[in-house]
Every structure is written in C-alpha cells, then in structure tokens.
Amino acid sequence: MSRWSDHLEALRSVAKKRPKLNAPSIKTPAFMSRTTIWIDGRHARTFGGAPMPLSSANDVAAALKAIETLAPKPANLGLHALRVVVGAPFARYHALPWQPLPKPQDWVAAARVQAVQMGAGTEAWRYAVTDGAWEQGRLAAAISEALCAGIERLCKTRKLQLLGIEPAYTFAMQKHAARIREGAIAIVALEETERDAAIAHIGLRRGGGWTAFIALPVTRTREGALDGVLRDAFALCADTPPERRYVIGPGGPGGPDARERWSADAALVEWLPAPWDAAT
Template sequence: MSPLLIKHHACFGKQRVRLSSLSLSGEVLSRRRGTIDPSPDVLVSRLQDLLSNTPRGNLGMDQIKLIFGSPWVRYACLPWQDALNKDIDWENYARIVLSQQYGVSADNWRVRVSAGDYGKPRVAAAIEEGLYQTIAELCRSSKLKLAEVEPLFTTAANQHRRAMKYPEHALMVVETSHAIVGFYRENAWQGVIALPIQLEAGETTRSLSAIVREAAVLSGQFLPEHIYLTSSDITLSSIKSADFDFEWLGAAHPQFIAGEVHA
C-alpha cells in the first residue's frame, strides 16, 4: 500500500538533477537522478521525467522542496543597512548589489535575502525568475505542493550549523563542477561566492586549498584556518593540508549522498 503522503526533494546541479521521495516516517521510497546539460529547458524536462516515475501518496497532497546548486544560483553578502526595514527593501537593495557584482541586470531574477541579526550582514541569493516560474508550474500540474525553494549553500549551512563550532571559518560546498564558499566571522556570513572548479586527480588537497584562496581574494575576505567541507557529489573525508585545517562534515543534504541511487 502506498503512503498517504510523500515528501519529495529535488536538487539541481550543472550536470544532473536528483529526486528523493520519503514517507512521513522518513522511509526512503525512491532516489533517482537524471543527467542534464546546463540549460533551463533540459533541467525542467528532466525533472518532469523523474516526477512521472516517482511514487505518489494516496491523498494526492504530496509536497516538494527544491534545492538549487550551481550554476543556477547567484550569491551576494549585503552589508547591514539601518534604513532597510522591510523584506522588499532588502530585496531591492540586493538587486542593486547583485547587478553590480555580476555586471548584468537583476530585473529578471527572483531574489531572496536571509534573515539575520541586527547590524549583521545578510546573504542574498537569486535565480532566474523564468526558471522558477516554469518549475513552479510543473509542480502545480503534477499536483505537488511547492513547500520550499532553497539555495544549496543555505541547505548545507543549516544542515551542519551545529557542527561548525569555530568562531572563524569557511564552509565549502563542493559540487561536480563548482564550489560554493562562505566565510564566517563575527557571528555572521561575511562573504559567499560560487566558483567553477576542476579537481585534479591526485591533487585534491592542493586544488581545494587553491579554491579557498581564490574565493577569499574574489570576495575580499581574510583566510580562516579552519575549512569545513561538505558535498553530495564526492567524499572528501581524508583531506590533510599544511595550510588549512580541513574538516569533513558529510553530505550537503542527507537525502543526496555521493553515488547513492535507489530505484
């Protein structure tokens, strides 16, 4: 007998989309993935294929959470602004910062700004509005309630926040072709940046060290000693470096583990 209600999680990267389906008790009913090109049309088509072959609850009230990795999300850290009191004010400010940072108009981006403590920087994330609307319509037509949309960096940071105990550190979310690096200091994220990467075989530690340095330079941040690593694409549990103290946290999301696929 099928469960009454199923919760689905979809995660989008540059080269593949993954879909995990769980019962209310947490039992994994299905894990699937499909290869994609870095094209919005292909991404949506592949998600549609996966949804058509995934288990569904008997009540017809299933929910889905969407997690967007690189290159679909653009990030920026916003300095605190006393004059901004409403979410829409922060989002408009974020559009200006994102447009300046990426050198293109942000008018067609869907922008969200994380909540934060008074006086602290806030993290802004943006995806193409057209891509979001197309996927949202696909979910509606598939009779799925869109429960949440989240950037991969936020997913990973929330997943591992209790494990990241050092007051100054970096969090690196490693994907197959990108790394998202956030720099944490003074109880807030001070900079977040996504970079294209190519990990050299046999030179993983050196490659990761170079990525941290490049991210720090491009985001204008100081290099911390402690670097937390997380990934749902590769395992990085034995990284040792003379320059940084790397610590492996595990998968960026518990439902997406490197190499694991269930029919």
C-alpha cells in the same frame, strides 16, 4: 442469542474470503509521499537516487523536463509533496554589506540593486536574503525565475504541495547548522560537476555576519586542489585565513576518499556530508 451467533458466523465467513493483509499481491495505496529533487546545470536526481543527465547543459527548459520526469505522478488522492534543491548555475549568491534596512523586502531590493551593479544581466531572478542581527552583513541567494515558475506550474498541474524551491548552499548550511560554530569561519559547499571537477561556493563569516562570498571552479589535477582554491578565495576577498573551514561536500566523514580527492590539509577542514549526495 442465536441471532448473535449467526452474526458471528457471518463475520467469520466474510473474513475467510478476504485476502490476508500481508499477502504479497496486496499493495496499500500511497496516500502520502514526499520527494526532494536536486537539480544543477548537468543533472537531476532524487535524494539518494541515480543522476539523470540533462539533455542540454545549463538549460532551464532541460532542467524542467528532468524535474517533470522525477517528480511524483500521484495515482491516488492524498498529500503528495515536492521540494527542489537548486545548484549552480540556476542558483547564485553574494554577500550584502550591512545597511540600516528594517524590513526584509528592503534587503531583497538591495540584493537586486547589487546584482545589477555586478553585471547580472537581463535574466529574471527570484531573490531571498538570510535573516541576521542588527549591524551584520547578510547573504543573498537568487534562483532563476523561469525555473521557479516552471516548478510551480508543474505542482499546480499535478496537484503537488510545493514544500520549497531552495538554493543548495543555504539548504546545506541549514542542515548542518548545529555543527557549525561561529567566529572567523569559511563555509564551503562543494558541488561536483564531474568526478574530478566541482564548483566551490565559499562564504566567509565573521562575528555572526557575512563578509564575503565567491564561487570558484575546482579541478582535481593535483593533490590538495581545494586548498589552493581556498587560498585564492581568501586573497580575492581581501580576507585573512579563517579560524575554521567547513566543507559540505561528497562523501562527508568516512565517505569515499573525499578528503584525499579534494584537500591535502584535512586538519584545517571539517567535512560534512552533502544532503543531496547519493552516498548519504
């Protein structure tokens, strides 16, 4: 009995010497972290963070330098993960007409052929094609191969788990999949390049399949600038105006005057917040 009492007293004395767990000087090491970085031709930022201008616009080397600055630098062993969401001009898209191709890799090969026919140039790109039902067109997305390879090297060097290198348009669309109803629709991802300028990535769907895709610049020189760009897109794609239009862009519902800044006819548009927007 006395030995047990002695043991309790010893534990109490050790506990008194230990700092309190909630003391401000004690910091619990982060053994797990997850970081998502947005990158486009002008700036990079972590989701919810302030933008970092690239040292050289539309340059892969400058983009990789910015990603290296923002990516985790783990000081402790653990699970530290990185995801990179890629905007223009490092990501591009085009609609693929239906072909009886049974294997996913066959669709990727078809996307490469179509890109060459459209004048893609000699730069290497990494392709992915959305899944879809039989007899429905699909969407191809491509990201700069040099950018992908640089991100993979960074993760290997810093021992980061790479969660994905994802095209911004398909990333945003997947985030809002539950809000988007099928039919004759347009899905627009609005990537701001400046306060009054943006790139509108416009995808058209009908009956659950992709029928067309086009990217056009938007300059807010007058009220309803996006409305005019959408009319041009429907004409260029030889498509009738869709039943519904979804715009994934800055601000979203209740955001900082997003509708007024970009679209005069808000009744035709359902605004959804951009996942990479610092305001969301």
